[in-house]
Amino acid sequence: MRILTGNDLKTGAVTWWTGSDWSLHVEDAVDVTGSEDEIARREESARRVNAPYAIDATMDEGSPRPSHIKDRVRAIGPTVRPDLTLKPADPDIGNWVI
């Protein structure tokens, strides 16, 4: 599957396209295969996202998991500061990222 990600223009936060809006959580990302360029163009020109791009992902226990490690680090936060990630209480999150 292809999922679409970018950053919030004002805050810089990593966001994911949910089909109707942008979410901080990669679990909310939807498959955009075939329409990624059109959505990215439209959303960027409306300034609802900054620098969007599409990436490969696979479904993993019901939610999308980016195929490349860089996008998985992006999705969660720095592996060396679990306290600053989106899942500070999840002891297994490191295994999901790496």
Next chain:
Amino acid sequence: MADFVSDTDTLIRYREDEPVDHAAVTVDSFLDQSNASAVRVEPGDDARELIPHLDRLALVEVNFPAFGDGRGYSSARLLREAGYKGELRAVGDVLVDQVAYMRRCGFDAFEPDAALNEEDLETALSRWPEVYQPAADSRTPIWAKRHA
């Protein structure tokens, strides 16, 4: 004060004289023929080749195909250093956030691909109360004021 030449045209001039009424030729063509008085300098051209012929030039256009290619700033400044007094026009991908530095390098006309917002332009050109370096404009550097 800038002279916005017309509504459809993006040319802005900071000069009192009349604009040259014919198109600029390439540096190679200019060096080959004697009658042109307007030349267009591309980023890869050596503007110093024009120096022996400055007295017959009324317009030098310096092209910026992409705003990030800064060779034109050096081309402009070294023409002014050589004594060129004619029009020096920045053309192409010229953005409002670049014009203050371009003025400092000696440009006195702009013909951007996309028209500049007049208000933003005035803001940009009045931005810097002082300058740290002498350049091709007449501004006095801070160090000269400190030791006046």
Next chain:
Amino acid sequence: MYKYDSYDQQMVDARVEEFRDQARRRLEGKLTEDQFKPLRLMNGLYLQLHAYMLRVAIPYGTLDSRQMHALADIADKYDRGYGHFTTRQNIQYNWIKLEDAPDILADLAKVEMHAIQTSGNCIRNISSDHFAGAAADEVVDPRPYAELLRQWSSFHPEFSYLPRKFKIAVIASDTDRAAMRLHDIGIQIVEQDGELGAAFYVGGGMGRTPMIAPCINPFVPLDQLVTYAEACLRVYNRHGRRDNKYKARIKILVHEMGAEEYTRQVEAEFAHLLEQGVEPPFAELERIRTFFEDPLFEADLPAEIDRSDPDFALWVDRNTVAHKAEGYVSAVISLKPVGGIPGDATAEQMHLMADLARDYSFDELRVMHTQNIVLPHVRKADLHALWTALDQAGLGSPNLDTVEDIIACPGLDYCSLANARSIPVAQQISERFAANGKTEALGQLKLKISGCINACGHHHAGHIGILGVDKKGVENYQLLLGGSEAEDVSLAKITGPGFDEAGIVDAVETAADVYLRERQDGERFLDTYRRIGMTPFKEALYG
């Protein structure tokens, strides 16, 4: 320390307002991201892996307690309570909002700081010797020359859209503590027949094509310093490659054109520019120098240090450096706790370091390119009190220049360019050597880790270097040996095939063991490597 006058302050304030206007136009959609990017970069604002990242300049690595407190306040108010000190003596914040950035720049301007030209294809923050003004071996304090160049390079109208970024370092001793010859321009202030002048080294750098800068002029008179730099930059701006981002640094121009031809063109441009009046009067250099006069060192201070506490004695041995004034030392605050993140400091730690600088170091701090902090002028008599305060705050690691004192770039944990994580590798290596007790025996061993080929972690210049690469989507680490950023500058060589994360930690220990086995009296790791060559290391690693 340099103090802004009303001119400097007006310039920095104008820059804040310019950026406030640019950020507003971006948020309103009047600027596209492509148009805004070079503008925000020239104000140190990146779009990084997790958020915007702001890089704040610390000119020549010098700051006072008020400025360090302000950096801490920014970490608390606008970020997540910490900052990261970099290999170019700057500080980075990782979690910045675009809408806050103009206010942060305004807060910085209040304490005579800025983020001007900390990124972008322009002249970056000027770096220098972190022991400047304190070192016993310098011919003069190099910082006035760096400040002169800071002002010259700020908002330079001709050199703000260079082919690529441009980094300048200034030193003034034969001992190179600033990686001078690995900069686009390295300047060494030298003394010749009683006169001071500047030796220019041009075309060094790390990145994907590391080069050691050749000396193109051994003695530029000090009253022509700015003019000579202007000539170097003009030749580069006109002729540096713009067809390929990876070949656009000045090192490629100097290499392809040849140092001799580049020098010839610089000298011709220099002769021309001497007629243009671009050089500030010598009185300006004199004015700047007055800000860098020695603090009032006390005479007749005790030279002895009470070494009865062994932990303290170890820290003194490892982390203090000889000072030009009797009774004083320069003390290094390690930002490399075992298992920690190299270069990171919390807001609380920054506040403490600021207070200690005020109390014990004439209100001055320095940032080292090795991502540690220096208190440059500490009375020996105050060292125990200083160490006690540092130790209680987790800042007392006695590991300067040891295998635990690792340079590491932010790597894939933070950086969108990275191919592999650097920090976890640094953490595991420092934990490994702290646990096996070999740190002391290994002595000086400079270990440097980069998470990609751009070499922000200086892996080419490590006695041991590590380069993270992407091997089919999996992190992989190459090992390099034999680099140095110092006066004995050299570029490290790759040992062979790379290792996985666990493997690279073992490989470093294996290389260290070869040294311990092969070394002769007084040899550092680097000396042994240079004597015996790569082969014994390869045999041990891949045998």
